[in-house]
Amino acid sequence: MNARTRLLSHFYFQLAFIAVPFSFAISLLLSLTENPFMYSFIKYFLYFQFSISFILSLLIYYFFYMDNLYFYFNKGISIKRLLGTVLILNFIVWILLILYFNAP
């Protein structure tokens, strides 16, 4: 694994630390009003996991930790590439979660 790939995967996991608890909390709040609880929780979690939480986390990271991004820029990794990595990796996680929850 080269230095760029190592850095990109590091960035993704760093972002996951913000995004996963974030989507967990939103899913919990939304599913409290629904019945059955677990089904709606999983549904919302899967939805937020992919669609909103990672994008919001990236924006939070961009605006509050902008200087840290120079850590990545210096290795030739642009903000578009960071966003692309986040979307692709998160799509894979999303598919894996769906497959897991729909397994017989």
Add this chain to the structure above:
Amino acid sequence: MRHKLEVTGVKMEYGLRQILTDVYLTGETGEVVGLFGRNGSGKTTLLKIIFGSLHPINHHVTIDGKYFGQPYKQGNLIAYLPQHHISPAKMTVEKIIRLYSVNQAAREDLLKNNNLKPLLKIQTRDLSYGQLRYFEILLLVHLDVKFVLFDEPFSGLDPQHKELISELIQKLKTSKGFIITDHDYRNILKVSDRFVLLKDGYCRKIAGSKELETLGYLPEGITPAI
């Protein structure tokens, strides 16, 4: 082979305030360019434009005659150290070195550095400002790039670390070109081969410290003659 960085026609404004009007700046591998300028004169803005992370109204950056809109995206041309820390806070110095180093030689060189050895197992958030600054400078100069832009590298460092950085720049300038800005003008005068003053939106070549006085960057009568 000497590599040449050329920046021309940089224009930048924030709102109605024009910061850079028509900047021309060059740098070569083998030399250190000292960039002076008073607070708010646009030094940081200029370095970010050269690096490619800030988009001005107009600019033209070439390296060895080839145009680059955002040179940093090439990954092997230019590095930039901003005024603030860039290292992730919760990682140890050793982990960052292993994650960031381009090759085995650079990794070994950093891991065997006597000044870094006691810090290897410490998370960067637990380092002092000066220790972290020194570490980040070392990290960047070990990248495989032709030009390095330093924004206030001496800020917050003790005299020992300042001396180490000056020596490091002198040693590495054979293979890299440096553009350095800092208000520690004595160290900039010491390490630089060429001086430039950014004033009124454009760059002027400066012969020495006396001219910095004449042009109003330094108060009169305080500079050593260089």
